[in-house]
Each structure stands twice: as C-alpha cells, then as structure tokens.
Amino acid sequence: MPKSILEVKGVKLAFGGVHAIDDCSFHIEEGTITALIGPNGAGKSTMVNVISGTYRPDEGHVIFDGKDVTRLPNYVRAQHGLLRTFQISREFANMTVLENLLVVRQGQTGESLFGALFRAKRWHAQTRELVAEANEILNTFGLYRLRNEYAGNLSGGQKRLVELSRAVMAKPRLLLLDEPMAGVTPALIERLGNHIVELNTELGITFVLVEHNLEVVEKICSRVVVMALGKQLADGTLAELRSNQEVIDAYLGGGAHERVGS
Amino acid sequence: MSLILGYVATLLVTFFTYNIFVIGLNIQFGYAGILNFTVITFMAFGAYFYAVFVMPHADNSSQIFYILGLHWPWPLAMLAGIVASGALGYLIGLIALKRLRSDYLAIVTLATGTLVYGLFGNNNKLFDGWSGLFNVNQPFQSVATNHPNQFSWIFVVFSGLIMVVVWLFANRLYASPLGRSMRAIREDQDVVDSFGKNSFKFRMMAMVIGSLIVGIGGVLTIQYIGALSPAGWTTGETFVVWAALLVGGRANNLGAILGSLLVAVVFNEATRYIPQVPSHPNLIPNLRNMIIGSLVILSIWFRPQGVFPERKASFLEVPLVDKYAQGFPGDEPDSALSPAASEA
Numbered sequence: 092m093p094k095s096i097l098e099v100k101g102v103k104l105a106f107g108g109v110h111a112i113d114d115c116s117f118h119i120e121e122g123t124i125t126a127l128i129g130p131n132g133a134g135k136s137t138m139v140n141v142i143s144g145t146y147r148p149d150e151g152h153v154i155f156d157g158k159d160v161t162r163l164p165n166y167v168r169a170q171h172g173l174l175r176t177f178q179i180s181r182e183f184a185n186m187t188v189l190e191n192l193l194v195v196r197q198g199q200t201g202e203s204l205f206g207a208l209f210r211a212k213r214w215h216a217q218t219r220e221l222v223a224e225a226n227e228i229l230n231t232f233g234l235y236r237l238r239n240e241y242a243g244n245l246s247g248g249q250k251r252l253v254e255l256s257r258a259v260m261a262k263p264r265l266l267l268l269d270e271p272m273a274g275v276t277p278a279l280i281e282r283l284g285n286h287i288v289e290l291n292t293e294l295g296i297t298f299v300l301v302e303h304n305l306e307v308v309e310k311i312c313s314r315v316v317v318m319a320l321g322k323q324l325a326d327g328t329l330a331e332l333r334s335n336q337e338v339i340d341a342y343l344g345g346g347a348h349e350r351v352g353s
Numbered sequence: 354m355s356l357i358l359g360y361v362a363t364l365l366v367t368f369f370t371y372n373i374f375v376i377g378l379n380i381q382f383g384y385a386g387i388l389n390f391t392v393i394t395f396m397a398f399g400a401y402f403y404a405v406f407v408m409p410h411a412d413n414s415s416q417i418f419y420i421l422g423l424h425w426p427w428p429l430a431m432l433a434g435i436v437a438s439g440a441l442g443y444l445i446g447l448i449a450l451k452r453l454r455s456d457y458l459a460i461v462t463l464a465t466g467t468l469v470y471g472l473f474g475n476n477n478k479l480f481d482g483w484s485g486l487f488n489v490n491q492p493f494q495s496v497a498t499n500h501p502n503q504f505s506w507i508f509v510v511f512s513g514l515i516m517v518v519v520w521l522f523a524n525r526l527y528a529s530p531l532g533r534s535m536r537a538i539r540e541d542q543d544v545v546d547s548f549g550k551n552s553f554k555f556r557m558m559a560m561v562i563g564s565l566i567v568g569i570g571g572v573l574t575i576q577y578i579g580a581l582s583p584a585g586w587t588t589g590e591t592f593v594v595w596a597a598l599l600v601g602g603r604a605n606n607l608g609a610i611l612g613s614l615l616v617a618v619v620f621n622e623a624t625r626y627i628p629q630v631p632s633h634p635n636l637i638p639n640l641r642n643m644i645i646g647s648l649v650i651l652s653i654w655f656r657p658q659g660v661f662p663e664r665k666a667s668f669l670e671v672p673l674v675d676k677y678a679q680g681f682p683g684d685e686p687d688s689a690l691s692p693a694a695s696e697a
Contacts, residue, residue, distance in 0.1 A: 169549030
C-alpha cells in the first residue's frame, strides 16, 4: 500500500456565516498526480490555501509526511517541501526569468546578512551552480532564450511556464497547482500536461491539481477527489466517478445550479 | 577664497550625508519595497542620540535640558546614535511590518514621524524642546585648531570615507542572494513566503539596515553642524530624500548619488544661498520646494524609472544548446507561446 504524503482530516473553515470548508477529509498518495475538482464555490481554492498554510482551519488537521503542520506558518511548510502555485500567474515582474528561479532555492549562503557580506566567494560559487541548474530547467520548459527577459514582459502562457519551472527549482516534494491551465491555449495545455507527467515520473514530485478541464484530468491524473459545498464528496478514477450519481448531480451532469441556489 | 572653500566643503558634506540618507531609503524602498515616509525622523534619532551621549551632563542653571549627557568619546557616541536609529526602525517594524504593507505601512511611518516630532518638540526635558541642542561636541577638534576650514575639510574626507563604505555595503547587499530575496518581496511578498522564506524577517532586515544607515547620516549631520532643532527635520525634509531617490532611480545606487547631487545639493542647498527678497522672506524656500516638486513630476512623467533605472541582472554562465532553438516560437500555426495566442 503506497504511503500517503498528505492527509486532510476533518477540516472546517468558515468566513463569517459562510462555511467554505465543512468537515472535509481526504488523503494524497506519494508520487501520484491527483486532481481536486468540484463546482465553483466547492471550497477547492480555500482548501489549497488551508493545505499551504495561507489560512488556518477552525477545526481539523493537515498532516504532511506524517507531521501535523496545521499550526505551522506557510513558509515553514514550504521548507518541508510543500509548495503551491497561484490561480493567477504571480511572477516577480521586475526581475529576469533567471532571477525568478534563483530566488526560490532554499538555504543559500548569501541569504543571511553575515553570509551576504563576508562569504561572497562562497555565494558567488553557489550562484554559478544555481544558474547552470536553472538554465537546464528553463531549457526543458522552452524558456531558455527568454532567461534574461523581465518576467513581467512575457506573455500569459510563458508566465505559466515560468511559474511551473520556478516551482521545480524550489525542489518540492508535493506541489499544489491552483488551476494551472486557466487561460491557456490548447497547445500549451498539452505541453503543460506533459511537463507535469515528466516531473512526476522523473523527479518523483507528487502533484495536486485544482482543475476544471476534465480532459486534462482524465489524461494525467490517476485519481480524482471531488469536492462540493465544502465537503469531500467522492474519490477514485474519473471513469469511476462518471458513474457516481452524487458526483453527476453535483458537478459532472450539470446539476450544480440547483445546489448553488439552495 | 577661504569663504568659497568653506562653502564648497559644506556642499560636499551635504552631498555625502544626503547620499547616505538616499542609500538608506533605497534599501528600504528600492530593495524591499517598504514605504518609509519618515526618513528624516531616523536622521533626527541618530543625531539627537549622538548628541546626548557625547555631551556632558546637562547644566540645569543654564535652562537647557536634555536626557543622559554621558560625555562618551565621539566614536562610541556615534555608535550609540546609529544604534538608536536602528532601534526605532525595529520598533516600527514590530508594530507595522507583520500586518501591514504598502499604503498602510506608509501611514504608520508618517504617523510615527509626526508623533516623535511632537514629542521631542513639546517636551523640553528630552532634547531641549523646540530650541534644540547646540554646542554639540564635534570630532577632530583637537587636530583642527588653526582655521575653521581645516575642520570642514577633515570632515569632508571623514564623511566621504563613510559614504564610500555605505555605498560598497549597499551594492554588495544588492547583488547577494539576500538582496535578491528582498527584491522578490518588493515584487510579491506572498509568493516569497510560499517558497519557504520568512518575508517578515527579510523586510525587518531591510527596515533596520536602512534605519541604521539613515542614522549614520544623522550623526554626520550633527557632527558637522554642531546643533539640531526640530525645525531642521520637518516632514518636508523626508520628501527631499524621496525626491532624490525617485529622480535618480530607485534600486540603483548610482541613481542615489545622482539624485542626492541634483535634488539635495543643487536644488535644495544651493538655493539657500540666493539672497533673500526682503519684502517676501519665504519666497526662496517656497520656490525651492516648487522646483523640487516639479522635478519629481517631470521625472515620473518622462522617466518613471528615474535617470538610472534598476540594472538588469546578468550572470556568468556556460551557454546551453537551446532545445527549442529551431522553429520556436513560430513553427506551429497556433503556437502555444506566441504572445497573441496566449493573451486570449
């Protein structure tokens, strides 16, 4: 039985009277690509924020790699290898693509004041290595020629690729992608999908995707978790879920408007 | 001749100290994106604390009151002044940096500045109230006894050396991974946090380092002039520093030099020496502020990045074979990466 890397146990979170997440539990197995789907307002993005540590749940636990991280701030979770991307591309606009990647690596000598001032030789050497590494990553994503361009000048699709390559540079163990295919052309959707599968098989990164494009989900995700009204509704492969009446009512079959209205 | 020499020395010292202020602000705003709207309060903190550490105990019969009066040697007192300024930066950071950003942070700094101004001015037991401190012990007095200009020129060298050290420090910080993280925070703080870096810590560092550097400038100011009263650090002075940074170019210390030369020396200091019009005593100062204001407007209009924009980072690298070199991005009709296609 594969080891589960992430467990969400009985999470509840309310904003005023709105129960964004209402007793939701699921788990993610290590080394898999899992999709998190559900109608608008199901609490998917809120769940991503709870897992990554932007929001703290009112109740329940988030367990990453056997460790309860519910009370840890987001940057400490990231240090453990639990990373996320955002629904809108959030590149460092006034820095070059290469710099965008260099920033995110943890544990550089020149990041402390003492190191920055008095160990210049060491961080210069480190930076040279990181530049080589970053260039390799950028080359895989087809961004190599754009490495010295300001990230803010890139097109929407290129920014998506920068986001993904930047996340790879940070060496994640689990990567939460919040709608990575939003606003992206079909050709690039396919490329992004291929990149995700490659990263999963070659580097062993576990992925959790919040995604509305079911074609993509069917193609690259081995398991799907369905959320509706802040609860975990079902999980399994997409084929299994297509025959699940509850899921069809909530999401697949277009019964969503009734639930939103109720 | 000796009058001109003295004048030139004063202009040079002004240039050096303003340059230090602008570099301090540049680390806060240009690097880490912290809107500090009370730069001049840190200058005053450095100056006042230098003064009360270096001056002898207050003589109550003279009706001049100030705290401490420890009569320390000037290098130690200088350190104390700088640390005091850094401590103020730390305090403001503790209150404001954790929860606030951009405009809201700016409001807190502005409010703190006003608070300190009122407190120091109205309470004459602290730093002698509105009349301020004077006869503050100056360094190098034992060696510079022959001529007043001798002190001035020794001080030009002294402040120039300090400026060079600050400049080298700021440039190394900029290029280092620490500076890179600060700039990333300026771009998007949440993303930096989500990549495992404690952005609060980095912002606090920038805040305190910037305050310490502005404090150095403050100590140099009072060492050179020997006196300071609240009239010398009104809120308006903060915006002279800001104008210098915006005109010169933020996040580029070359811009800091040019900005402080243009704004702080040419427009701010040199115009002080234009003869007063007797019927309108405020004409010249008002004119000066108008000129500096229009300079800022013009530079934001025509060159929003400043005269020297932030330099693009470049790295020594071994070139790779571009995997997508052929036929990218225009090879497929609906190329995934052509700007037109992905903007939709």
